[in-house]
Amino acid sequence: GQTVSGQVSLRAPQDTSLDLDGSFTADGLVDTTYRLVIGELKAFVPQLAGSVSAEGQANRNEQSNWNVTSTLGGSAGIASTLEARFNESTGTAEIDFDAGLERLERLVPQLVGNITATGKAERTAAKGWRVNANTAGNVGINGNFQGTYGEESGLAELTFDAAFERLERLVPQLVGTLSARGTASRSAD
Numbered sequence: 001g002q003t004v005s006g007q008v009s010l011r012a013p014q015d016t017s018l019d020l021d022g023s024f025t026a027d028g029l030v031d032t033t034y035r036l037v038i039g040e041l042k043a044f045v046p047q048l049a050g051s052v053s054a055e056g057q058a059n060r061n062e063q064s065n066w067n068v069t070s071t072l073g074g075s076a077g078i079a080s081t082l083e084a085r086f087n088e089s090t091g092t093a094e095i096d097f098d099a100g101l102e103r104l105e106r107l108v109p110q111l112v113g114n115i116t117a118t119g120k121a122e123r124t125a126a127k128g129w130r131v132n133a134n135t136a137g138n139v140g141i142n143g144n145f146q147g148t149y150g151e152e153s154g155l156a157e158l159t160f161d162a163a164f165e166r167l168e169r170l171v172p173q174l175v176g177t178l179s180a181r182g183t184a185s186r187s188a189d
Contacts, residue, residue: 001025001026001027002025002026003023003024003025003026004023004024004025005022005023005024006020006021006022006023007019007020007021007022008020013043014038014039014040014043014044015037015038015039015040015051016037016038016039016040017035017036017037018034018035018036018037019034019035020032020033020034021033021034027062028060028062028064029060029061029062030058030059030060030066031057031059032057032058032059033055033056033057034054034055034056034057035053035054035055036053036054036055037051037052037053038051038052038053038074039051041074041076047106047107048076048077048078048106048107049076050074050075050076050077051074051075051076052072052073052074052076052078053072053073053074054070054071054072055070055071056068056069056070056071056082057069063087063089064087064088064089065085065086065087065088066084066085066086066087066088067083067084067085068082068083068084068085068086069081069082069083069084070082072099077101077102077103077106078099078100078101078102079099079100080097080098080099080100081096081097081098081099082095082096082097083095083096083097084096090125091123091125091127092122092123092124092125093121093122093123094120094121094122094123095120095121095122096119096120097117097118097119097120098116098117098118099116099117099118100114100115100116100117100137101114101115101116102114104137104139110169110170111139111140111141111169111170112139113137113138113139113140114137114138114139115135115136115137115139115141116135116136116137117133117134117135118133118134118136119131119132119133119134119145120132120133127150127151127152128148128149128150128151129147129148129149129150129151130146130147130148131145131146131147131148131149132144132145132146133145133146135162140163140164140165140166141162141163141164141165142162142163142165143160143161143162143163144160144161144162145158145159145160145162146158146159146160147159150188153188154186154187154188155185155186155187155188156185156186157183157184157185157186158183158184158185159182159183160180160181160182160183160184161180161181162179162180162181163177163178163179163180164177164178164179165177
C-alpha cells in the first residue's frame with residue numbers, strides 16, 4: 001500500500017523549536033515522533049527560568065491500537081512521563097502519568113518544596129472509567145483520589161483522602177493541617 005510521510009521543523013524566538021516526523025499507510029498504520037524545546041521558559045512563564053523539552057511518539061498498528069508515549073524534562077524543574085493506549089474497536093483506553101514540579105515557591109511563594117502527581121485512568125469496553133491519582137512531595141500537599149464514572153448510566157463516585165500541611169503559610173490565623181476525607185457520588189441520569 002501507499003505510504004505518506006513527512007517532516008516538519010519549526011524554529012522560533014527564545015530558542016524554541018518543534019520537530020515532527022511521521023508516516024501514514026493506506027492500511028491505517030501510523031508512526032509519528034515529535035520533539036519540542038523551549039530554551040527560555042521564562043519568556044512564557046516569567047517565574048520559571050530554564051529550559052523544557054518534550055518528546056514522544058504515537059503509533060497505530062493493524063489492529064487499530066494506538067500507543068502514545070511522552071516525556072518532559074529540562075533545567076526548569078518540570079518533569080513528566082505519559083503513556084497511553086487506546087483500542088479503536090473496543091473503546092478501551094489506559095493512561096498512566098507521573099509528573100513533578102520542583103521549587104513550587106516560584107509560582108506560589110508560600111509553598112516551598114516539590115510536588116508530584118501520579119495516576120492512572122482506564123476506560124472499559126462497557127464505557128466505564130476508573131481513575132486513581134496521588135499527590136505527594138515535601139511541599140506538604142498530599143492526597144489519594146479514586147473515582148469511577150459510567151458514561152451511559154451517569155453514575156459517578158469519588159473517594160478522597162487529602163491533607164494540606166502548614167496551612168498558616170497561606171492563612172496565618174489557621175495553624176496546622178487541613179485534612180479532607182470522604183466520598184462524593186452522583187446517581188444515575
